[in-house]
Amino acid sequence: MPHSAVHATLTAQLQARFNAIPGNPPHDNIETLSLPVERLTEALAFLKHEAEPRFEMLFDLSAIDETGRDGGLTVFYQLLSVSGNTDLRLKVSLPDEAPHLPSACAVWPAADWYERELYDMFGIHVDGHPDLRRILMPEYWQGHPLRKSHPNRATEMPPYRLPEARYRQVLESYRAEDYREPGDNDEEMILNIGPNHPGTHGLLRLVVRLAGEEIRDVRPDIGFHHRGAEKMAERQTYHTYIPYTDRIDYLAGVQNELPYVLAVEQLAGISVPPRAAVMRVMLCELFRVASHLVWLGSYAHDMGAMAPPFYTFRDREYLFDVMELISGGRMHPAFFRIGGVALDLPGGWREALQGFLNRMPRAVDEYQALFTHNPVLRGRTRGIGVLSSAQAIDWGVSGPNLRACGLDWDLRKKRPYSGYEHYDFEIPTAAEGDALARAEVRLEEMRQSLRIVEQAMNNMPDGPVLSDQARYAFPRKEATLQDIETLIHHFINVGGGMTFPAGESLFITEAPKGMNGYFVVSDGSQQPYRLRIRTPSFPHVQALAKLARGHLMADLFAILGSLDYILADLDR
Numbered sequence: 001m002p003h004s005a006v007h008a009t010l011t012a013q014l015q016a017r018f019n020a021i022p023g024n025p026p027h028d029n030i031e032t033l034s035l036p037v038e039r040l041t042e043a044l045a046f047l048k049h050e051a052e053p054r055f056e057m058l059f060d061l062s063a064i065d066e067t068g069r070d071g072g073l074t075v076f077y078q079l080l081s082v083s084g085n086t087d088l089r090l091k092v093s094l095p096d097e098a099p100h101l102p103s104a105c106a107v108w109p110a111a112d113w114y115e116r117e118l119y120d121m122f123g124i125h126v127d128g129h130p131d132l133r134r135i136l137m138p139e140y141w142q143g144h145p146l147r148k149s150h151p152n153r154a155t156e157m158p159p160y161r162l163p164e165a166r167y168r169q170v171l172e173s174y175r176a177e178d179y180r181e182p183g184d185n186d187e188e189m190i191l192n193i194g195p196n197h198p199g200t201h202g203l204l205r206l207v208v209r210l211a212g213e214e215i216r217d218v219r220p221d222i223g224f225h226h227r228g229a230e231k232m233a234e235r236q237t238y239h240t241y242i243p244y245t246d247r248i249d250y251l252a253g254v255q256n257e258l259p260y261v262l263a264v265e266q267l268a269g270i271s272v273p274p275r276a277a278v279m280r281v282m283l284c285e286l287f288r289v290a291s292h293l294v295w296l297g298s299y300a301h302d303m304g305a306m307a308p309p310f311y312t313f314r315d316r317e318y319l320f321d322v323m324e325l326i327s328g329g330r331m332h333p334a335f336f337r338i339g340g341v342a343l344d345l346p347g348g349w350r351e352a353l354q355g356f357l358n359r360m361p362r363a364v365d366e367y368q369a370l371f372t373h374n375p376v377l378r379g380r381t382r383g384i385g386v387l388s389s390a391q392a393i394d395w396g397v398s399g400p401n402l403r404a405c406g407l408d409w410d411l412r413k414k415r416p417y418s419g420y421e422h423y424d425f426e427i428p429t430a431a432e433g434d435a436l437a438r439a440e441v442r443l444e445e446m447r448q449s450l451r452i453v454e455q456a457m458n459n460m461p462d463g464p465v466l467s468d469q470a471r472y473a474f475p476r477k478e479a480t481l482q483d484i485e486t487l488i489h490h491f492i493n494v495g496g497g498m499t500f501p502a503g504e505s506l507f508i509t510e511a512p513k514g515m516n517g518y519f520v521v522s523d524g525s526q527q528p529y530r531l532r533i534r535t536p537s538f539p540h541v542q543a544l545a546k547l548a549r550g551h552l553m554a555d556l557f558a559i560l561g562s563l564d565y566i567l568a569d570l571d572r
Contacts, residue, residue, distance in 0.1 A: 007031045007086070007088075009052075010031075010051055010052070010088075011031060011033065013051070014033055014035075014043065015033075017043075017046070018035055018036075018039040018042065018043040018046070019035070019036055019039060020033040020034065020035050020043070020090075021033060021034045021035075023091070026089075026503055026504040026505065026506075027266055027267045027269075027501075027503045027504060027505040028263075028266055028504065028505045028506045028507065030087045030088070030089050030506060031087070031088050031089065032089040032090075032091065032504075033088075033089075033090055033091070034090075034091045034092070034093065035090055035091070035092055036092075037092050037093075037094065037100075037101065037102070040090075040092055040101070040102055040104075041102045041103075041104060041106075041107070043090070044077065044090075044104050044107045044108075045106075045107050047079060047088065048107055048108070052084075053081040053083050053084025053086060054081060054083060054084070055079035055080060055081045055088055056080070056081065056082050056083065056390075056393045056394070057079065057080040057081075057082060057108075057110075057393050057394075057396055058077065058078075058079060058080075058104070058107075058108040058110050058111055058114070058396060059078045059079060059080040059087070059396065059508075059515070059517070059534065060076075060077075060078035060114070060517065060519070060532065060534040061075070061076070061077050061078070061104075061111060061114035061115065061117075061118070062075075062076060062114070062117065062118065062121075062519075062532050063075045063076070063118055063121075063122045063124060063146070064076070064521055064529075064530045065122065065146060065147050065148045065530075067096070067147070067148040067149070068148055068523065068529065069523060069529070071096060072093055072094060072095055072096055073093070073094040073095070073096065073099050073122060073124065074091055074092070074093055074094075075091065075092045075094060075101060075118065075124065076089055076090065076091050076092075077089070077090040077091075077092075077104075078506065078517075078519070078534070082393055082407075082409060085414055085415070087506075089506075094124065098125070099122070099123070099124045099125065100124070100125045100126075100127055101115075101118070101124055101125070101126050101127065102126070102127050102128060103115055103126045103127060103128040103129040103130075105128070105129060105130060106128075108394060108396075109394060109395060109546075110394065110395050110396040110539050110542060110543075112129070112130070112131070112542065113135060113538065113539075113542045115129050115132070116129070116131070116132060116133065116134070116135040117135055117136065119132055119133070119134070119135075120134040120135050120136055120137050120144065121136070121137075121144055121145055121146040121147075122144050122146055122147060123144040123147065134223075135222065135223060136222065136223035136226040136571060136572075137223060137226070138170070138223070140166075140170065145228060145231055146230065146231060150231075152228075152231050152232065152234055152235045153235065187211070188209055188210060188211050188216060189209075189210045189211075190207065190208070190209055190210075191207075191208045191209075191210055191553075192205070192206075192207060192208075193205065193206040193207075193208060193556075194206055194221075195221070195224050199302060199556075199557040199560070199561075200560070200567075201298060201561075201567070202224075202225060202566075202567035203224030203225050203567060204220065204221075204222060204224065204541075204567055204570075205220070205221035205222075205224070206218055206219070206220055206221070206544075206556075206560075207219040207221060208553070208556065210553060213552045213553050213554070214550065214551075214552060214553075215548045215549055215550065215551050215552070215553060215555075215556060216549065217545055217549060218544055218545040218548045218549075218556070219545070220541050220542070220544055220545075222541065222567075222570055222571055223571055224567070224571070225567040225568050225570070225571040226571040226572065227247075227568075227571070227572070228572075229244060229247070229248060229533060229572040230530075230531050230532060230533055230572060232244055233527070233528045233531035234527055234528060234529070234530070234531070235527065236527060236528075237496075237497025237498070237526050237527055238264055238338060238497065238498065238500055238526070238527070238528065239337070239338060239474075239493075239494075239497065239498070240497070241260070241528070241531070242257055242260065242261070242334050242336065242337070242338075243332065243334040245257050245260045245518075246331075246332035246333070246334055247332065247568060248533060248535060248568055248569055248572060249291070249511065249512070249513060249516070249535065249537070249566050249568065249569040250331065250332070250566065250568050250569075251290065251291045251294050251295075251331075251512075251566060252287050252288075252290075252291045252511055252512050252513070252566075253283075253287040253290065253323070253329075253331060253332060253333055254280070254283050254284055254287055254327075254333055254335055254336055255284050255287050255288065255291070255509070255511045255512060255516070256511070256516070257334070257335070257336040258280060258284055258336060258418070258509050259507050259508060259509040259511075259516050259517060259518045260507075260518045260520075261336050261337065261338050261339075262417065262418070262507040262509065262518075263505045263506060263507035263518040263519070263520045264338050264500065264505070264520055265338060265339065266505045266507055267500055267501060267503055267504075267505035267520055267522055268338075268472055268500050268501055269501075270338065270339050270467050270469055270472055271467060271469070272339060272340050272418075272467060273340055273463050273464045273465060273466065273467065274419075274461045274463060275344075275460065275461045275462065275463045275464065275465050276339075276340035276341045276464070276465045276466065276467075277418050277419045278419065278456050278459065278460055278461060279341050279345065279456075279460075279465065280336060280341065280418055281418050281419060281420065281423070281452065281456050282452075282453050282456035282457060282460075283323070283326070283327070283333075283335065284418075285449040285450075285452045285453045285456070286319060286322070286323060286449075286453055287323075287512070288445065288446075288449045288511075288512045289319060289360070289446050289449050289450065289453075290316050290319050290320070290323075291512035291513070291564075292442045292443075292445060292446050292449075292512060293312040293313070293315055293316045293319070293446075294312065294313070294316060295442065295564045296308060296312050296367055296371065296439070296442065296443070297309035297310075297311070297312030297313055298561065299439065299561040299562065299564075300312075300370070300371055300377070302557050302558070302561045303376075303377050303380050303381070303557075303558060303561075304376075305370065305371070305374070305377065307370060308367065308370050308371060311363070311366065311367070311370070312367065315359070315360065315363050318355075318356050318359065319356060321352065321356075322349075322352050322353050322356050325346060325348065325349055325352050326345060326346065326349055327342070327343070328343075337466060337474075338467075338472060339466050339467030339469065339472055339473055340464070340465050340466035340467055341465050341466065342466075343465070344465050345460070350457060353453070353457055354457070357450060357453065357454055357457075360446075360450055361447065361450065364443060364446050364447055364450075367443060368443055371439060371443075372436065372439055372440050372443060377436075378436060380435075380555075380558050381434065381435035381436035381439065381558055381562065382432070382434060382435075382436045383432075383434055384434055384435045384436075384551060384555050384558050384559055384562075385434055385435045385547040385548065385551070385555070385558070385559035385562060386432070386433050386434045386547075387401070387404075387405055387433045387434075387543070387546075387547060388405055388433055389402070389405040389406055389407040389433070391405075391546070392405045392407070392433070392543075393407075395539055395542065395543040395546065396539030396542075396543075397514070397539060397540060397543060398514035398515040398536055398539075399510070399511070399512070399513050399514025399515065399536055400438055400441040400442050400445060400513075400514070400564070401438055401514065401540060401562075401563060401564070402514070403427065403428065403429045403430070403441050404429070404430045404432070404433055404434075404437035404438040404440070404441045405430075405431075405433040405437075406429055406430065406431045406433065407429065408427045408429050410427045410510050411508060411509060411510040411515060412425075412427075412510045413427055415508075417507075417509065423451075423452050423455050423456070424451070424455065425448045425449075425451050425452050426448055427448075428440075428441045428444035428445055428448065429441065435558050435559055435561075435562035438562045438563075438564070439562065442564070472498055472500075474490060474493060474494070475487075475489060475490045496526060497526030497527065498526060499524060499525060499526055500522050500524070500526075501522060501524065502522050502523055502524035503521075503522055504519070504520070504521050504522075505519070505520045505522075506518070506519040506520075508534075511536065512564075513535075513536040513537060513540070513564050513565065513566070513569065514536025514537075514540065515534075515536055516534070516535060516536060517532075517533075517534035518531065518532070518533060518534075519531070519532035519533075519534070533572055535569045535570065535572065536569070537563075537565040537566055537567075537569035537570040538569075538570055540563045540564075540565055541563065541565050541570055543563075544559065544560060544563070547559050547563075548560075
């Protein structure tokens with residue numbers, strides 16, 4: 001049955017059973033319905049367990065403060081049907097004052113952290129939540145940052161001060177003993193790891209409950225790297241926000257820019273020239289390789305191997321030399337534009353890229369010998385942190401972590417974008433679902449990315465690299481020097497920003513760590529009214545306790561590192 005017919009039947013069921021109200025089709029054409037809050041939980045359970053198709057994954061959950069529009073709060077649930085390869089968006093309206101929402105944790109365990117984020121960022125009380133407290137902001141923070149009433153610049157707030165008495169009070173809250181649950185065995189040990197620990201690769205705190213050497217529970221304490229990336233979007237123009245995206249998964253470069261510009265282009269109906277589309281794919285796959293190189297070297301180092309980091313970081317520098325030649329940047333190029341890319345390919349790019357492609361296949365073979373074929377590393381990772389495909393979907397896991405469970409879910413194949421349907425490549429999978437399988441999948445993904453890069457290089461079309469839709473395109477520099485009217489438009493567009501159509505647009509791409517989505521809500525002005533960033537690291541780290549329970553303390557970092565998370569991607 002065609003998707004439209006399936007959605008029509010499902011919409012009729014939701015209307016009849018749960019009093020759902022269909023909304024106007026958004027720019028992303030995702031079926032969107034509003035539900036009364038009192039029918040929400042049963043509707044979610046129906047969609048997960050009974051609907052046709054079933055929506056097995058809670059892809060995202062967040063809210064919009066409607067103070068600047070109709071008032072109140074809108075909570076939205078972004079559901080994904082893996083079996084049906086389709087999406088559904090549900091909305092619930094809540095009042096400004098004392099908003100309450102029933103918990104969905106009984107339906108999806110992944111709802112836990114998303115609901116805590118609702119409480120933290122918007123002040124929404126989630127009834128029935130097992131552990132409702134702040135998650136990104138410290139407990140002593142005043143206000144809820146994603147409310148429109150909260151300042152979005154540090155200059156709008158008084159200087160931050162932390163008197164010594166208050167500082168000591170805050171430090172007392174980090175005593176590991178306070179995390180002991182009622183009824184816990186007195187013989188158990190509560191171990192505090194981090195937030196400054198070499199094994200966490202950044203500011204992440206883990207509170208581990210141990211019975212001897214056995215892990216009974218792990219509580220990640222996140223938010224130390226939170227910078228308000230979603231809030232900052234509300235003060236930037238659509239174009240000036242592009243550099244901020246690079247700092248989310250700061251190892252993935254333009255892979256962060258792609259879902260954002262695709263979401264905005266979808267909102268405005270902007271067509272991207274073929275040459276720009278191929279350039280985007282080529283650079284994205286290079287950054288997939290760069291991201292996997294850092295992960296491999298860091299993970300091998302966590303496991304006690306000294307050689308791999310030197311080799312992987314060496315090859316990453318060769319890759320960055322190519323990236324610098326093409327974009328002018330290395331880690332954070334800010335090279336994509338709404339409507340294309342910033343610059344055409346420079347002279348010598350093909351020779352430089354070919355030199356990198358010539359060396360990498362042999363290098364990946366060496367990594368495989370050093371890591372996944374190493375008997376010590378195999379012994380540390382085989383059978384550790386096992387996750388089934390059903391469990392992975394339930395927790396919102398995606399990317400290599402999901403494909404290591406045997407499911408070939410990759411948006412580049414399932415929902416091709418930017419012309420991926422024209423490339424010949426395979427989706428690596430593994431059946432074991434353990435830490436070693438996740439490593440094996442990433443190694444093979446590097447080989448497949450190199451195949452895609454080579455095809456893009458050899459089939460690079462001619463033509464422009466930026467859309468000529470004048471309403472959204474910046475004039476070329478040479479034109480601004482010839483024509484005063486063009487210079488005026490350039491000055492206005494750069495200084496004040498361009499206006500984009502009102503509406504909503506979600507775009508999800510297959511980033512190195514998993515599915516990465518940008519949800520743009522526009523009120524027709526020069527800035528996004530709301531920008532939601534759904535990152536893969538957030539659900540992946542939430543699943544850590546599920547993966548670690550029952551293993552030994554020595555296995556904790558073998559499991560944690562195998563997830564390939566980035567703190568900036570986790571905390572945003």
